[in-house]
Amino acid sequence: MTTDLHRVSVRGGILAPSELLTVIELARELGLDGFHFGSRQDILFPVRPDQAEIVGRYPRLRVESPAEGHHANIMSSYVAADIFPSTSWLTSSTYLYILEQFSFPTPLEINLTDPRQRLVPLFTGHLNFVASDEEDFWYLYLKLPGWPEMRTLPALVHSWDLGRIAGSISAAGTAEDLEEVMTLIHANENLNLRDLQRDLAITFRPFPYYEGMNRLDGDHYWLGLYWRNNWYGLDFMAAACELCLEHRIGKLNITPWKSFIVSGIPESERLSWEKLLGRFGINARHSSLELNWHLPVADGDALELKRYLVREFDRRDISTYGLTFGISRGRDVPFTSIVIEREMPSAGYVDGFAVRPLYTLKCARHFDPNTREYAEYARRVDRSELAELMVEISQLYFEQLNERLEQVIESKPRNEAPPPSRSVHQCGHCQSVYDPELGEPDADILPGTPFSELPPDYRCWTCGAQKDVFLTIQLTLEVH
Numbered sequence: 001m002t003t004d005l006h007r008v009s010v011r012g013g014i015l016a017p018s019e020l021l022t023v024i025e026l027a028r029e030l031g032l033d034g035f036h037f038g039s040r041q042d043i044l045f046p047v048r049p050d051q052a053e054i055v056g057r058y059p060r061l062r063v064e065s066p067a068e069g070h071h072a073n074i075m076s077s078y079v080a081a082d083i084f085p086s087t088s089w090l091t092s093s094t095y096l097y098i099l100e101q102f103s104f105p106t107p108l109e110i111n112l113t114d115p116r117q118r119l120v121p122l123f124t125g126h127l128n129f130v131a132s133d134e135e136d137f138w139y140l141y142l143k144l145p146g147w148p149e150m151r152t153l154p155a156l157v158h159s160w161d162l163g164r165i166a167g168s169i170s171a172a173g174t175a176e177d178l179e180e181v182m183t184l185i186h187a188n189e190n191l192n193l194r195d196l197q198r199d200l201a202i203t204f205r206p207f208p209y210y211e212g213m214n215r216l217d218g219d220h221y222w223l224g225l226y227w228r229n230n231w232y233g234l235d236f237m238a239a240a241c242e243l244c245l246e247h248r249i250g251k252l253n254i255t256p257w258k259s260f261i262v263s264g265i266p267e268s269e270r271l272s273w274e275k276l277l278g279r280f281g282i283n284a285r286h287s288s289l290e291l292n293w294h295l296p297v298a299d300g301d302a303l304e305l306k307r308y309l310v311r312e313f314d315r316r317d318i319s320t321y322g323l324t325f326g327i328s329r330g331r332d333v334p335f336t337s338i339v340i341e342r343e344m345p346s347a348g349y350v351d352g353f354a355v356r357p358l359y360t361l362k363c364a365r366h367f368d369p370n371t372r373e374y375a376e377y378a379r380r381v382d383r384s385e386l387a388e389l390m391v392e393i394s395q396l397y398f399e400q401l402n403e404r405l406e407q408v409i410e411s412k413p414r415n416e417a418p419p420p421s422r423s424v425h426q427c428g429h430c431q432s433v434y435d436p437e438l439g440e441p442d443a444d445i446l447p448g449t450p451f452s453e454l455p456p457d458y459r460c461w462t463c464g465a466q467k468d469v470f471l472t473i474q475l476t477l478e479v480h
Contacts, residue, residue, distance in 0.1 A: 003046035005036070005298060006055065007064045012076035012099045012112065013041030013120075013254040017241035020252060024234050024241070026058050034231045036297045037258040039334070040109065042073040044297055072109040074102050075125065079253035079261055080117035083222055084208055087114050089135040094159065101163025106170035108144070112162070115202050119210055120256055121335035122202070122370055123150065127166055130200060132156055139200050140165070144175055150372065151178045153185075158192035165191070202370050206322025207292055207337075210255065212284045213274070219267040226259040226286055229303060230295070236280045243276060256335075257291065289313045294326035294334035301357075302327040305340070305383070312387035313394075320394050323367065337367040338393060339374060340386065343432075343462050359386050367397050425451045428469040432462040 008023055027035050027045055035045040047055060047065070055063045078095040080086065098112060111125035122130055128141040128150075140153035157165055168184045175181045185191065211224040244252065244262065247269050253261045265273055277284055289310045295302045305327060313320060326334025328341045341360040361378040365371040378389050425434045434440070434454075439447040440461060445454065451470070458467045 003048050004066050005044045006047045006066075007038065007073075008043040008061050009064070009073040010042050010254055011074050011102060012078050012095060013256075014076070014078050014096070014099070014251050015254070016250060017244040017252060021238060021241050022058065022061060024238050026055070026061065026063070027234055029054050029057075032234065034233045034237075036230050037232065037254050037260065038073070038297055039256050039258065039294060040073040041075050041079075041254040041256055043254070046298075072107060072126075074099065074110045074112065075120060075256065076112040077114045077117050077120035079255050080114065080119045082216065083214075083261070083263065084119060085116045085205070087116050087131045087133070090114050090131045094136075098159055098162055101160070102166065103163075104167055104170070106166065108166070108170050110166055115200060118205050118207050123372055124335050127169065129157070129162055132200070134194065136160075137194055138162065139196075142169075142178065142181060144169075144181075146174070147177075152196075153178075153181070154196050156194040156196055158194075161188075161191050161193075164188050204366070204368055207324050209288060209291070209321075210257070210259065210261070211286055211291060213265075213270065216263060216265075220263075221265040221267065221270055221273075222261055222263040223265060223273060223284070224255075224259060224261045225282065225284060226257070226291055228286075228290065228307075230258045230297065232260075233280070236276075236282065239276060239280070243272060247272075257294070258297075259291075287314070288319075288321045292320065292324040292336075294324070294336050296327065296329040299327075299329060301342075302329070305342075308383065309387055309390060313391070316391055318391050318394055319398075323394060323397055324369070325390075333374070335369045337364050337369060337397070338362070338390065339364075343380070356382055358382060361386065361389055361393070363393060366400070423472055423474060425470045426473045427460040427463065427465050428471055432460055433473075434461075434470065 023035070023043055030045065030047060030051055032045055035043055038044050047063075052065075055065075076095055076099065078092060078099075081090070081092045081095060095112070102110065108127055109125040111120075111122065111128045111130075113120050113122045113128070114131050115122060122128060123141060123143075126142065126144050128143075130139045130141065132139055134156060136159040137156040138159065140157055141150050142153065143150040165185055165188070168188055169175065169181060172184050175184065211226050213221055213223050216222045240262070241252075244250075247266060249262060249264050251263070253263065255261060262273075276282075293306055295306060306325075309325075323338065324336040326336035326339050328334060328339055333339060339362045341362065343358045343360070358380045359382075360376060360380065362374040363377050365373040365375065377393060378385070381389060422437070424436070426432070427434075434451060436450050437447060439445045439449050441447070443461065451472075454467060456467065459465065460470075
């Protein structure tokens with residue numbers, strides 16, 4: 001019998017040990033021995049159709065099935081507070097007060113983040129609230145469903161108004177443009193808005209190491225834990241929760257990297273946690289080669305590819321400190337420095353012939369995913385070529401590394417000429433592109449062949465779709 005991944009939202013990635021023990025109790029009733037963490041700081045586990053009654057006995061968890069209306073989890077960088085560099089006024093208690101405003105369900109993905117940390121992405125939501133240097137005021141960056149690009153609200157928003165503003169936009173269902181959003185916001189009374197005086201500038205910092213036992217301050221520690229296969233055993237998680245309760249640690253924090261962090265461990269109790277790790281045979285010091293990856297949940301092919309590439313990096317003794325990697329599935333683009341896109345179908349047989357998996361490799365500008373701009377580095381390469389190219393890219397990263405680099409997120413479009421572009425043709429099924437300037441030499445289609453002159457029986461080189469499903473799009477050209 002098939003199973004579907006059900007989800008428990010964990011608002012802001014923060015949950016009490018007692019709440020996690022309830023999730024563990026449900027997982028045990030479902031016959032599971034573990035669960036997954038999701039990339040939006042949520043908890044995922046498989047449920048069979050005949051187990052709906054079991055899930056129904058836990059209404060307070062608000063377990064969501066794929067068939068139900070989607071309610072997005074609210075992400076926050078609370079997990080990085082007091083651990084990594086932070087904005088001075090944005091404390092752990094401030095996050096908690098703000099998150100209390102978001103008691104309503106919404107299909108919109110909302111991010112509440114500190115721009116000084118690197119552990120939680122800033123711009124992966126529909127509504128992205130980013131802390132400013134002005135105490136208790138936030139930038140708001142919007143990319144609502146259907147919007148072609150991200151826009152900036154031309155005002156700073158006060159901490160205590162975030163929930164009302166998000167609620168107004170969510171209740172409207174959709175907004176066509178920024179002007180309509182402004183109308184929705186100004187329908188609220190007594191909002192504390194402040195004129196936007198300067199654009200957000202994000203200083204580049206290499207991605208941090210977030211695992212193992214680390215000193216927090218003079219007499220406390222924080223512990224980060226990560227599982228290679230993103231399947232967290234219930235016995236260990238239950239024991240960790242019990243130890244949190246014993247030591248009066250009130251919160252556990254899920255990261256977007258499918259790991260979790262326990263903060264505030266007293267120095268006097270550090271040995272108890274070391275013993276717990278030893279009792280369950282937990283490795284708490286993975287290499288950066290292992291840690292900095294975004295993979296789709298419960299995707300065996302992606303996990304196997306990651307393991308292969310990590311082995312190749314290790315065999316070559318290559319450092320990837322500060323870099324992040326992601327393997328995409330469909331249109332999902334992970335928030336990482338380097339993205340590996342798998343062609344669909346990834347492998348198998350077509351007309352009786354074996355088809356090897358092929359990949360496209362993309363890099364974020366300056367290797368900083370906050371730029372939200374990716375350039376294609378290599379296209380349609382096999383696994384062995386992919387390993388060589390990724391070693392090459394890691395070396396390029398260190399050659400251009402500049403910690404003083406700032407990414408300025410503009411508040412409004414500049415009056416500049418649009419970048420040059422040319423027309424290409426994209427498959428409406430798999431988004432593969434036919435570029436007339438390049439042609440398809442493998443199919444005896446010469447460079448310079450217009451799409452209109454392709455034969456009537458032309459098929460997409462990736463998925464085999466017919467010619468009439470292709471759409472004309474504009475390809476932006478880089479200017480050097």
